Amino acid sequence: MAAPVPASVWSVDPRTGKPREQVAVEATPEEIDQTVRSAHAVRTALADRTRRAAFLRAAADLLDESAGHVIEAADAETALGPGRLTGELARTTYQLRSFADIVDEGAYLDIVINHADAAQTPPWPDLRRLKVPLGVVAVYAASNFPLAFSVPGGDTASALAAGCPVVVKAHPDHPATSELCVDALHRAAERAGLPGEVVQLVHGFDAGVELVRHPLVTAAGFTGSVRGGRALFDAAAARPHPIPFHGELGSLNPVVVTEAAAVERAEQIGEGLAGSMTLGVGQFCTKPGLVLAPAGANGDRLLKTLTHEVSEVEAGVLLDHRMRDAYVAGVRERAGLPDVEAPVTPGAGGAHTVGAGFLSVPAARLAAEGPHDLLLEECFGPVTVVARYTDEAEITAVLSRLPGNLTATLQLSTAEAGDPAGRGAELLAVLTPLAGRVLVNGWPTGVAVAPAQQHGGPYPATTSTSTSVGSTAIERWLRPVAYQSTPAALLPAELHDANPLGLPRRVDGRMEPGPTEQAPTAP
Amino acid sequence: MAAPVPASVWSVDPRTGKPREQVAVEATPEEIDQTVRSAHAVRTALADRTRRAAFLRAAADLLDESAGHVIEAADAETALGPGRLTGELARTTYQLRSFADIVDEGAYLDIVINHADAAQTPPWPDLRRLKVPLGVVAVYAASNFPLAFSVPGGDTASALAAGCPVVVKAHPDHPATSELCVDALHRAAERAGLPGEVVQLVHGFDAGVELVRHPLVTAAGFTGSVRGGRALFDAAAARPHPIPFHGELGSLNPVVVTEAAAVERAEQIGEGLAGSMTLGVGQFCTKPGLVLAPAGANGDRLLKTLTHEVSEVEAGVLLDHRMRDAYVAGVRERAGLPDVEAPVTPGAGGAHTVGAGFLSVPAARLAAEGPHDLLLEECFGPVTVVARYTDEAEITAVLSRLPGNLTATLQLSTAEAGDPAGRGAELLAVLTPLAGRVLVNGWPTGVAVAPAQQHGGPYPATTSTSTSVGSTAIERWLRPVAYQSTPAALLPAELHDANPLGLPRRVDGRMEPGPTEQAPTAP
Missing domain, CATH: 3.40.309.10 (Aldehyde Dehydrogenase; Chain A, domain 2)
Known part of the structure; x- marks a missing residue:
């Protein structure tokens, strides 16, 4: 039997309903497997926080440099108009740079150190906790934000900031914009000395389902409809090893x-x-x-x-x-x-x-x-x-x-x-x-990218208690690990007593402020 | 048709396999519904942090006072022995008091305040975020810890600390101990001026399934087998409105x-x-x-x-x-x-x-x-x-x-x-x-109740990235809410500019230390 011809992915003009150009083909199950495996294989390349921050900033710079092309492509595919798209790109690159700052600062590592204490019940051994990346993250792009909630959007930025390789499933409404953006991300990775496999793009409905079922995918982010999001949530929960599915589905507001x-x-x-x-x-x-x-x-x-x-x-x-x-x-x-x-x-x-x-x-x-x-x-x-x-x-x-x-x-x-x-x-x-x-006395449209933001709510607004916008969106892609009685020589530098990286940490109940966190002056 | 006779719940002596006494009956679906509704109805009673902390401390005190009876009952049902059970009770009451301290300190509220800032992209309105309790929590007690992971255990203590009413599904191996403990919790609630419905106990396998499916149950905590935990996880995920299921299932270590x-x-x-x-x-x-x-x-x-x-x-x-x-x-x-x-x-x-x-x-x-x-x-x-x-x-x-x-x-x-x-x-x-x-160079048995603890790991160790032991176990029962452009008169006191409650908060990127958090002295 001949192999089936892969389905074409076309860019369509929503102002006329006419196809513009063929952009890509849908990924086969074998290609999804290869993509996820290659993403998994480069995960340790993202371990270096300095490099990750440089990568996110380079991505913002390269997207800003390509603004003309990106906005033109996005407008041709979405009809959102250059005004709105210029704002959306600014928001997107701001978001990438914000997550670079968050990586630099390191508060997201949520470090807690307890020195051994025999007076506790039961006694405490030396315990040092920090957060580590989950692994490959699947991101499902949204139709209504071809930039800020798509390939270079908040899910991608926060997952990369956490140290997780990302595979984005493109939204079928803007495949050409998606390809342009992933190209910018690949050039940014190269500039930061990272392999391009840290962020990859796939097309196709079935590809999206394959992705959430892949054993090496460790979490997913989604923005879209209740119906589509629930189907993927159900698939994530039904896996032999279920994974967190952070979906933003629908809201009446x-x-x-x-x-x-x-x-x-x-x-x-x-x-x-x-x-x-x-x-x-x-x-x-x-x-x-x-x-x-x-x-x-x-x-x-x-x-x-x-x-x-x-x-x-x-x-x-x-x-x-x-x-x-x-x-x-x-x-x-x-x-x-x-x-x-x-x-x-x-x-x-x-x-x-x-x-x-x-x-x-x-x-x-x-x-x-x-x-x-x-x-x-x-x-x-x-x-x-x-x-x-x-x-x-x-x-x-x-x-x-x-x-x-x-x-x-x-x-x-x-x-x-x-x-x-x-x-x-x-x-x-x-x-x-x-x-x-x-x-x-305000209006809900307009979602600030701020540390205090919460873009998520009880189901079906979101499928988890997390936010998909703002600084704490990074928490979705991390899990805590505690090192017990581990010799200093083997501990990550983040957990050394001397705090050589100057990270904000909680040590024996007291906050050690990081480099950008000083105690406030008297009120 | 006559109503079916409710199934009896017996306490059994594991040393002989012989029934000791009938302790209770299994809850019918109607009783589960009533129980959850009554728990939901009293949820605002738990809003007062001072009262919650007093409740947790009173529970610890009353359990300590009843130590003789509790340990005797638990030993008769579990054969774990008075030595081990004395330690487990000490751990349990320590845990209750620790969560009282955590409630008092308030760092778990994770408060972030951003004042309006027009220079951001897009501009920030005034945004103030804190964490709020999810609602009624279902707790599934473990066989192997009749106290520390059962009625008065870590899931119950952390959920009550978060401000969530709790319905515990008793483990069938120690129903008499469970009844004794819930009685102590009820007396503690009374002492703190809280209604007894803030923590309730039900028996029966089917009751447990009903519980996780109840529309007013907002999250669940479980410690037990892979098989049982997975069945409940699947039920939680399959609900019309899925809920977080924090299960600790199995581990090879x-x-x-x-x-x-x-x-x-x-x-x-x-x-x-x-x-x-x-x-x-x-x-x-x-x-x-x-x-x-x-x-x-x-x-x-x-x-x-x-x-x-x-x-x-x-x-x-x-x-x-x-x-x-x-x-x-x-x-x-x-x-x-x-x-x-x-x-x-x-x-x-x-x-x-x-x-x-x-x-x-x-x-x-x-x-x-x-x-x-x-x-x-x-x-x-x-x-x-x-x-x-x-x-x-x-x-x-x-x-x-x-x-x-x-x-x-x-x-x-x-x-x-x-x-x-x-x-x-x-x-x-x-x-x-x-x-x-x-x-x-240590051994994994023995789990310290410490802020840096992480008792949870990739599936099937746990079904979520959270811990079930240690201070951060409280995070499982909370979700963030951001108040935007909300007049000071309507904001909760936790979010007032003057910080009248002296809570640790992050305000415009700087930490405001709370009452028990001072900057460390020079290293």
Whole structure:
């Protein structure tokens, strides 16, 4: 029997639906095996922290240098536009450099040293703990961020920073951009004296499934749909040796607008909501998808502004035809439910675009199980659902029915925002269990790459308690190892008593500050 | 149809196999539902850190006060003996008090604060992150530690410390001890002004399965067999909303004795090994189960001592008849493999006891797949396998075939222990990927309750990268939440700028030391 011809991978123009060029072929199971084995074989090359940091910085530099080509390629494949993509590239290279700083500083090693102590129960031997890389990490790229959550994105950057070789499964919506980016990463590796196998790219749906099942893959990062992410999560859990699967799947991102907030600034809230829900054609995982707003005159003011603002939004291209069709079908099905109105009807725009809109429904419809539960599921694209409540109990009833979210937002009045014992504080306590990030009087789109960031929440927002954005994203690819009674000559330098690398460590209960961590001056 | 009669739960004397008394009945699905709902309902009672710490200390005090009864009950059900159980109780109450200290100190909250910074890419809003409890935690008690890994054990203590209500599924081998302990915990809760529902006990195999599937259970901790743990892990992963399952399942705990170490101290190593593998009738998860020792005269010296020492060990009671029968069958099957010798034959002792022993096999038999792979699986009880190697390549070949372990141990010569570029360093690098704790010239039994401890390793040692012993065990029951642009009046006190609670925090990249963390004096 002749070997099957490998499937071609084409770059497609989402503005026309027409193929642009053949970029690659899908990886066969044998190729996946070879790829993972070669990544595993070079894992010790990443052990040198200085070299890893240089690699990440070189990657940022080379991507910045290739900005013109990268943005052009990404725009041709995603239609996200040069403005958004310029910002996304800046965010991506910032992220790579941030993780280089994190590697240099070394706090992520989470070093704890306990000298032997016979007075403890049971007695302590000499114990010295640090974190070590897990091994080869599989990264599943996202459709909606061809750079920041794809080949050179946060999962790749944090895994490489942790010292793990990475195999990226390209998203089929932007294969040419993926190839350009992995080329930049390979040149960066070369510049830092590292083998190119530390980061590799594969294409193909089946390749992605093979990858998560490969015995030498030790963890996975994923950004995408609930359906795709859950299938890969299940495969990761069903392995003979299960592995951590850090998936970011879906989020409704509820917003609660209090009556007092609407009284105070209904128009401002309507304007902010319109901007956030239609930003980037509604293609953000943090798009506010459900807004609890008061029934009555003040809520009407909010809806009036929202109607005006959303009507002005031009039709835009969704990332591919499958998503466009899902959006059109999704909004139609939602709009057809009893008691659902569409002050601005969302749906198809031109042949390849979609129009923004929003739906309105009495909150009571969402307070108990029924066909309206569909409105509590994410609909990817520029649409939101405004649920109008008539009393506070309806807010709580709807919130109690929500699955986990990346974000939850409160819009409060000035008085509520300043009262630690008032309605704002009560609602904050109700929203906190629902999400990884809770906002007051802001909008959830826009995710800062910061140490205090948490981009992850209860399932299905994410499949683990970790974040995929910000400094602590590195924790996903590490595990602790404790060395017991190990002679100084054999210990890694990180664990020597003299702290020759100047790392932040906790020694016998006291913090040894690292080079960039000084005690603060008096407050 | 009449309701089925609930199954009785009996306390059994393992020394005779005879039932002692009926202790309880197995929980029905309805009772599990009620139990979990009542635990969930009281979760906010645990929000007060001061009260939680008081609760943990009161639990330690009350268990210490009841020491006589608790140890008597545990000995009657487990035959572990008053000496071992006195130590285990001390360890258990130490652990409870340690977690109280950890709650007081607050470093586990992992607080990171970033003030707004427009110069970042993209700009940072005000972001303040801390960790919050997950919710109701299910704890599955172990057979071999009726106290330290059961009702008042590390999983319970760390989950309560994190602020999570706990439902413990009792181990069927010590139901009376479990009831005594939960009674002490209830009295401690009352003393601290907390409702008793914060920690509850259920009995029954089916109850355990119901528990991990309950929608309001948010995480689970387990210590036990690979088979049981994997079944529960699979159930946790298959839920509509999967939850973290922190299971400690099984471990071979390999030991490598170099030729030079055997030359220097074969007898001492043989004696240490005999002590560690027969300690507590070999019923420790860290029992060394595979020893790579040199063939030839120096290895023979080691085996001679081992033979002498193990022959002296008296027969002992395994925890129940099922384990005893599994041990007898397991050692018989292993001893029957080609080329396997039994210098001291392990097997049945009296009618209710087992005898310690060890097997010897050429390491070459373990270097490739075959029937001898059985020797690479844990056999619970006082037996170990000594694999005699003829060259260094055989060591590496066998180690490359091992699954994950809780511990891995090196026995080195003085010269090897002092040479950072020698054989000892090479072997340490090979052992580190295999285990969570790596020891040099020590023995793995005995697990210190220390901040630097890591009791967990690659699967099947544990199903997650976390530890189940030591301070960081608390991390398993927490998730981060970031508050964005949240007015000071609504923020939890932990996140106020002035740090009114004196917590260790990282603020704009600098550590704010907490009350018990001062900068170290000059080295």
